[in-house]
Amino acid sequence: MRVLPSGDAAVLAELDDLDQVLALHAALGQPPDGVLDVVPAGRTVLVALDPTRTSVDAVTRWVRDARPVPGARPEAEELEVPVVYDGADLADVAEVLGCSPAEVVTRHTGTVWTVAFCGFAPGFGYATAADGDWAIPRRSSPRTRVPAGSVALAGEFSSVYPRESPGGWQLLGRTDLAMFDVDRDPAALLRPGVRVRFRDVS
Structure with missing residues (x-):
């Protein structure tokens, strides 16, 4: 260091x-x-x-x-994100992982994700998996419009688009949860250290 x-x-x-x-x-x-x-x-x-x-x-x-402990994660609250798993790229992600779309949903909801850092847009948190192989490539051609609330994967990360924007992540589904709201304290739900559990409400 x-x-x-x-x-x-x-x-x-x-x-x-x-x-x-x-x-x-x-x-x-x-x-x-x-x-x-x-x-x-x-x-x-x-x-x-x-x-x-x-x-x-x-x-x-x-x-x-400071004395970092390998594998340690910051202490923070847990956030449950309800997701309708009907994303346009669900089948493509299943092909990359060598499983069915239903198994992708099971793995995604069965994983504890931790927000490592934020970027790209206010409220966009890069969450990493506690275990499992999530090396998902970005789309070869990014979309010009990704709807707010889109739940997505790219590389080793999962996140939720806090607002409509361009994006090249693989879309798994969508949530109605407002990820960023300037009138709320805290404004961003996905903050470093927050543990995220995605729940299937399809």
């Missing part, structure tokens, strides 16, 4: 893979005074700080002193 200053108000930890990111995020736990946010990404963890209350050096020491 490399820990580098990122200006005078943040520290960036560079890691080898997503498992290390999740383990470090879990190990950091409750931030000390002056730390404003801990933001995981695919291979990094950014720690934003208030330089009037702490220093880059102090936060760097805090990050370096």
Whole structure:
């Protein structure tokens, strides 16, 4: 792990893979005074700080002193997402996995997913599976419009499109759950550390 200053108000930890990111995020736990946010990404963890209350050096020491446990995940609440599994790509995903569409649904709902980081759009959380092989390629030709609430897979991740947007993920189904709402606290349901269980309501 490399820990580098990122200006005078943040520290960036560079890691080898997503498992290390999740383990470090879990190990950091409750931030000390002056730390404003801990933001995981695919291979990094950014720690934003208030330089009037702490220093880059102090936060760097805090990050370096963390003791990540391999396989650890941040503590957070669980979110149940009801899904109608009628996605346009369900059969294609089944072919990739070498099983039936019904088995894809069983595997997807039987997996505990953990949001590793967010990106692409507000409320779009990249959730990883606790177990199982989910190496699902993106579509060769992205769609220009993916409806809000679309439940999808790509690579090792599953997510829900929080709003209508272009996208190249494989669509499994849809949910009526509003994933992002600026009038709600928190606005995003999918946040780093949240454990997600998809429930079949087809």
